[in-house]
């Protein structure tokens with residue numbers, strides 16, 4: 001059985017990323033945690049076992065990942081899922097008919113779709129709120145508000161929410177603050193330290209970082225909340241297989257290295273775009289022209305590799321993506337390779353056109369997931385793709 005280290009393996013982010021939740025296997029000495037590819041576990045006698053009964057409830061490889069990510073977020077508990085949406089779907093089971101949720105109006109398209117098309121038909125009332133202004137959150141609170149669902153920075157417009165202010169409002173109302181921390185990653189932002197009750201990730205993105213699996217992770221400090229999430233995780237069963245948990249663990253070891261590189265390239269690409277098309281058309285929290293740049297500096301330690309740019313028209317956007325040689329046209333983000341997507345037709349296609357325009361997602365908007373390639377090559381690719389635009 002894999003022994004799992006206590007979480008005090010070091011103070012630095014990289015040290016914790018490489019060691020937390022893991023140590024050499026005591027039976028053989030393997031440096032890497034074994035991939036416990038099993039559905040069940042031998043028990044010694046009736047009611048006597050090593051704490052593992054069935055792999056939906058617990059798997060040692062998955063536990064190593066859960067403890068690793070919890071450590072990186074400064075959390076006591078972590079739970080891993082088969083995808084980011086599998087994670088969020090499970091979190092929605094913390095609520096029941098009669099509850100009211102306040103949700104950011106610019107959350108990930110899949111999050112919006114799950115709530116709008118499924119969750120709200122279960123007797124849960126929803127208020128979609130532009131959470132950039134904390135006052136709007138306060139105004140939306142009702143006596144039965146049980147949850148505040150946030151994402152910051154948002155996809156693809158890089159709107160920020162002041163997590164300390166928002167969490168304080170929810171706490172006063174007795175509501176849980178749940179934050180999608182996918183874009184910033186734990187390297188740049190820790191929602192729990194800012195007052196949130198629960199942070200979650202699509203580990204498909206930066207945590208894994210290599211575009212080769214789907215996953216989700218939720219972390220929290222409160223023991224009672226953790227027990228509820230674990231119950232929902234085990235009941236619903238949207239858990240990752242041990243191979244995917246192991247691959248994600250391999251990814252988190254280099255999270256600090258990758259995020260520093262994404263951040264450096266993100267800054268350079270956003271500056272290039274701002275010089276080219278005008279700063280008001282480029283959305284990146286690290287640009288001094290970003291309306292919430294001061295907040296970004298306050299609650300984030302870096303700005304990452306996600307940059308969006310208004311190209312003016314669908315025709316311009318189409319021409320640019322056709323010309324790209326390095327930036328690949330694809331959904332998803334957070335891998336080492338640079339990707340580009342058109343949110344209106346791809347990630348946000350499930351949102352009705354009128355609502356899309358209302359929140360600012362035009363047909364000419366392109367979103368870049370800036371990878372960790374050499375910056376000279378990325379800028380050269382942008383230069384040739386934007387010729388004449």
Ligand SMILES: *Cc1c(COP(=O)(O)O)cnc(C)c1O
Nearest residue numbers: 083084085108182202204214215
């Ligand atoms: C991708 C993504 C999700 C959904 O995660 P999956 O792993 O694709 O299910 C949720 N939130 C954000 C911000 C994402 O980018």
